[in-house]
Amino acid sequence: xxxxxxxxxxxxxxxxxxxxxxxxxxxxxxxxxxxxxxxxxxxxxxxxxxxxxxxxxxxxxxxxxxxxxxxxxxxxxxxxxxxxxxxxxxxxxxxxxxxxxxxxxxxxxxxxxxxxxxxxxxxxxxxx
Amino acid sequence: xxxxxxxxxxxxxxxxxxxxxxxxxxxxxxxxxxxxxxxxxxxxxxxxxxxxxxxxxxxxxxxxxxxxxxxxxxxxxxxxxxxxxxxxxxxxxxxxxxxxxxxxxxxxxxxxxxxxxxxxxxxxxxxxxxx
Numbered sequence: 001x002x003x004x005x006x007x008x009x010x011x012x013x014x015x016x017x018x019x020x021x022x023x024x025x026x027x028x029x030x031x032x033x034x035x036x037x038x039x040x041x042x043x044x045x046x047x048x049x050x051x052x053x054x055x056x057x058x059x060x061x062x063x064x065x066x067x068x069x070x071x072x073x074x075x076x077x078x079x080x081x082x083x084x085x086x087x088x089x090x091x092x093x094x095x096x097x098x099x100x101x102x103x104x105x106x107x108x109x110x111x112x113x114x115x116x117x118x119x120x121x122x123x124x125x126x127x128x
Numbered sequence: 129x130x131x132x133x134x135x136x137x138x139x140x141x142x143x144x145x146x147x148x149x150x151x152x153x154x155x156x157x158x159x160x161x162x163x164x165x166x167x168x169x170x171x172x173x174x175x176x177x178x179x180x181x182x183x184x185x186x187x188x189x190x191x192x193x194x195x196x197x198x199x200x201x202x203x204x205x206x207x208x209x210x211x212x213x214x215x216x217x218x219x220x221x222x223x224x225x226x227x228x229x230x231x232x233x234x235x236x237x238x239x240x241x242x243x244x245x246x247x248x249x250x251x252x253x254x255x256x257x258x259x
Contacts, residue, residue: 020202022205024202025205028209029214029217031232032154032155032169032172033155037148043198052193056195057194057198057202059184061203061206062181063178063182063185065202065210069213070171072210072214073174079168079175083162083172084175086133087135087139091136095184096183098142098145099145102146108244111146111244114146115237115238115240115244119237121160122237125226128159
């Protein structure tokens with residue numbers, strides 16, 4: 001997937017970043033997720049990122065995107081600040097452990113197990 | 129309270145391990161275990177994502193993987209999208225939003241299986257010390 005022709009075409013590059021940011025913001029606001037599943041593939045496809053840089057840059061953008069979306073949701077009175085902190089702070093410990101672990105084990109089986117858990121969760125949500 | 133802490137740790141571990149964000153776990157966790165409505169769960173998940181993304185970014189930035197200028201442009205220009213997305217979410221019923229979210233995580237599961245079976249990207253997400 002080469003986008004070598006983009007080099008130097010700054011306005012087109014900015015336009016693509018703007019489109020990705022807008023799409024990710026909408027996705028994040030609608031579903032309460034970071035938007036990485038929109039940002040990462042688009043950075044790879046449209047801007048020629050490798051997947052490592054795409055993931056890393058996506059995380060940085062998500063800081064701003066999730067903050068914006070949370071603030072907008074707060075104006076609707078939907079944010080439960082207590083639960084957000086109770087989840088977000090322990091999640092820091094989790095993410096540090098997860099990245100440490102990722103360097104040391106094969107994640108293939110865990111990916112498949114987690115996918116199965118997501119399917120089970122979707123069914124549970126649909127049956128509610 | 130214990131429930132929320134467990135959801136946070138589990139979501140964080142999965143995010144660090146698989147590179148799939150905490151949000152896909154935070155939202156259903158809040159709905160199924162903390163009995164929040166779909167709208168409240170999504171909004172609260174957004175708040176919980178911020179510290180996870182900050183820590184992840186700091187780590188990745190140390191490896192030089194973050195293109196800060198691009199991230200700033202995407203972040204700054206996401207505001208209109210975020211306003212529209214949140215407005216749409218709040219225009220939908222909790223039921224409709226829950227169904228849409230269930231479809232989203234089915235899609236995430238499908239993509240995860242596809243990329244895992246292809247074997248690509250798995251070790252690519254995080255830099256190894258010897259890179």
